[in-house]
Amino acid sequence: MRSVPDDQTAKARIRDAAILRFAQDGLESSVRSIAADAGVSAGLIMHHFGSRAGLRRACDDHVQAAIRESKSELMVPDGAPSALLVQLAQLEGYAPLVGYVLRCLQEGGEFTAQLIEGMVTDAVAYLEEGVEAGTLSPSRDEAARARLLTDFALGSLLLNLPAGRTSLDLDELPGWFADYAERILPPTLELFTEPLLKDSSLLDAYLASSERNTP
């Protein structure tokens, strides 16, 4: 029983190969293809992770841990909340993680909900900073606004992502992110600087009706 065979334990090597494959080819990638990538047999995956679902769980846990770690490291960058993904993707070797997260967002489910929840709480903190600095307007419901902005950012990102179900080139991901950001910057800046609705009649009407219901 060797403790460290080549440079990683086989279990970790399988997990990393799985994250890479899942990110590139989607979460439906077969156990056998991952085994081939890791240079092991399919049986060994079952031996270490019990089942395909167990492998997925291990990947989820590892990605979540990596994100948590990165958050505490590269905190304080000014910018949008969900920019974490974009920044991570440019770091060497982190592209597979980002790709995996994107595929999770495509799929939905419990783990995805947790991921989004984490981003929303981050967004709350970022927005509060802006409000206190005087650059952002305060909101009547900071949590709801943070969730809305996070959903907008992640949702439109997902919708514009190249390769819906087909292969995703992780090397081109950082460049694509940059292009996408540059593309949406002008209309976003305009939308969030000059109010889309010219008068507050709709908002006033809603506020009046909701006040009537909760006196």
Added chain:
Amino acid sequence: MRSVPDDQTAKARIRDAAILRFAQDGLESSVRSIAADAGVSAGLIMHHFGSRAGLRRACDDHVQAAIRESKSELMVPDGAPSALLVQLAQLEGYAPLVGYVLRCLQEGGEFTAQLIEGMVTDAVAYLEEGVEAGTLSPSRDEAARARLLTDFALGSLLLNLPAGRTSLDLDELPGWFADYAERILPPTLELFTEPLLKDSSLLDAYLASSERNTP
């Protein structure tokens, strides 16, 4: 060779069963399950549509035709552009169509891009109406703004959709749409009435730098 056996030709019955199944259980539903729903053999599907991909193409075409038809019928409802989906879902029997479109949006691909393109052009028209009526601010790039708003609306809708890959209850879809709309209305109204960014320094800076690059 009976021309109209029960109430529909078998080919149409298969197509409708396929759209329903795809909407409920996802686009990966098996040919056999669809055949069972339609009360025919799997072979007949191949006979009529050539392949599974052919069946998908027929569904895409039928849904696209139905949408085009509905657009010209129930035009003129005031509201958001992508509200078409929401309105359609409440019409009797149209829920499967809407579910199918949602699953296409989840998947991505060529057909999805066409769908979105259609919604964007609709959004351009709606927004232009608002601008002319004086309720909406004009934009420096109407097309870009329309695409951004459409992506925001569809993206966050998709992200909040119940059941990522699992079964989708079409009967509960209209009710869920209503809840979702009510939930995002307050922050959306606020965001589009009171500018998020308190001063125009960021927008001004961008406009200045872009003017320098394209004199």
Added chain:
DNA sequence: CCCACGACTGAACACCTGTTTAGGCTTTTG
């Protein structure tokens, strides 16, 4: 009338999936 053609079925094919099993190998331990 009968023939031919289209609708239609059930079985089979070839392939891919996750998982199980039996066993060989290597290293640690008593």
Added chain:
DNA sequence: CAAAAGCCTAAACAGGTGTTCAGTCGTGGG
């Protein structure tokens, strides 16, 4: 040194997939 315990593989299993094929049924046209 021998035994045990771990890592690991190759093969097989059971089930699902899209697709093909031979053949049956029923009806419209010559």
